[in-house]
Amino acid sequence: MKALSKVRGVALITVLIIFSVLSVLAIQILNTQQMHVQRTANIINSSRAYQYMYGAEVFATAQLKEYFKESKAERVHRNQPWSQGAIAFEIEQGLGQLQGSIRDMHSCFNINSVLMEPVDTVGDEDGRQLGGDSNSGGRGEVKSGNDGSESSGMPGVDLFAKLLESSIDAEEASPQALAVATKDFIDEDQEPAGIDGAEDYHYTGLQVPYRTADTLLAHTSELMVVKGFNADIYDSIKEYICVLPTTDGTINVNTVKPEHAELVWMLLEDVELSQVRQALQELPDDGYDESSFFEALGSGKVSKQAKGRLVYDSKYMLLTAEARVNTGTAVVRSLMLKSDNEFHVVARHIGE
Numbered sequence: 001m002k003a004l005s006k007v008r009g010v011a012l013i014t015v016l017i018i019f020s021v022l023s024v025l026a027i028q029i030l031n032t033q034q035m036h037v038q039r040t041a042n043i044i045n046s047s048r049a050y051q052y053m054y055g056a057e058v059f060a061t062a063q064l065k066e067y068f069k070e071s072k073a074e075r076v077h078r079n080q081p082w083s084q085g086a087i088a089f090e091i092e093q094g095l096g097q098l099q100g101s102i103r104d105m106h107s108c109f110n111i112n113s114v115l116m117e118p119v120d121t122v123g124d125e126d127g128r129q130l131g132g133d134s135n136s137g138g139r140g141e142v143k144s145g146n147d148g149s150e151s152s153g154m155p156g157v158d159l160f161a162k163l164l165e166s167s168i169d170a171e172e173a174s175p176q177a178l179a180v181a182t183k184d185f186i187d188e189d190q191e192p193a194g195i196d197g198a199e200d201y202h203y204t205g206l207q208v209p210y211r212t213a214d215t216l217l218a219h220t221s222e223l224m225v226v227k228g229f230n231a232d233i234y235d236s237i238k239e240y241i242c243v244l245p246t247t248d249g250t251i252n253v254n255t256v257k258p259e260h261a262e263l264v265w266m267l268l269e270d271v272e273l274s275q276v277r278q279a280l281q282e283l284p285d286d287g288y289d290e291s292s293f294f295e296a297l298g299s300g301k302v303s304k305q306a307k308g309r310l311v312y313d314s315k316y317m318l319l320t321a322e323a324r325v326n327t328g329t330a331v332v333r334s335l336m337l338k339s340d341n342e343f344h345v346v347a348r349h350i351g352e
Helices: 002-071 111-115 155-165 175-186 220-225 231-237 273-281 290-297
Strands: 087-091 096-104 316-325 328-339 342-350
Touching: 002 096, 002 316, 002 328, 002 342, 111 155, 111 175, 155 175, 155 231, 220 231, 273 290
Parallel strands: none
Antiparallel strands: 087 096, 096 316, 316 328, 328 342
């Protein structure tokens, strides 16, 4: 009788063990299946979000083309509809959202323009630009010249240093040294530009060695690896800077916000920052042309370093679009080139 009870006990334990193992396996199979279902849904939602994201490019270029064609606007300025902030749409019957905004890329300092030389222009006795089309937005090729900065002979470097000087604590770093190091990081040679320069010999000697880019920057965050820059300096100037796939460094008076008046002020001489900010606050409905801008300033002239940089129209605009469909998200930053009233995407950065 005792032996039979032992056999029954062993059988019961065996059944319970088998049941437990099967239960664990069943739960694991269900969890794996649920994970695969969710992963598939995420892939589908992300794919749909990407399609909407690309659709935002088509919508933006079409709307801009139609606006400039219908309005016959002579120049790009921040009183126009594209500059009134981000717009958003519900998509997928309210299960998603598409939003986008446009930024004029001539309302910021193109870091790559530290390599830009002054354009040969004819100036009047006040130093204003008279050569060429003042509304061209810098469409012509930049010509090499000898009208460099009086301090370093590198006009792009000196302008960047002037912008840095107005934005960072001089005790934290030397603006001129930062600007020179930036130029060396971008230019193609390995010759340091003075005592503040830094080429491969400097960076390869660091604890984590690397080399200079020796080409145009693709993102402003690349400044973080340039000699002298740190997070605090970058945060203090990131609203003023941008990058373009060119050394074009023109600033459009008509799209710079008053709070960023330093971008226009750095191109001028004999004028106070407050005067520039006041002129930008009083932007006419259809923007400034050259004569009306200097009339609004009351004084000042374009500096030698800034020849060819102060303009009243734009050709590069940046679309930032984000699409969300359920759990899927897609973000794109599309650089658009304006030619007459046509807009073409010339570069695209996907992701944050």
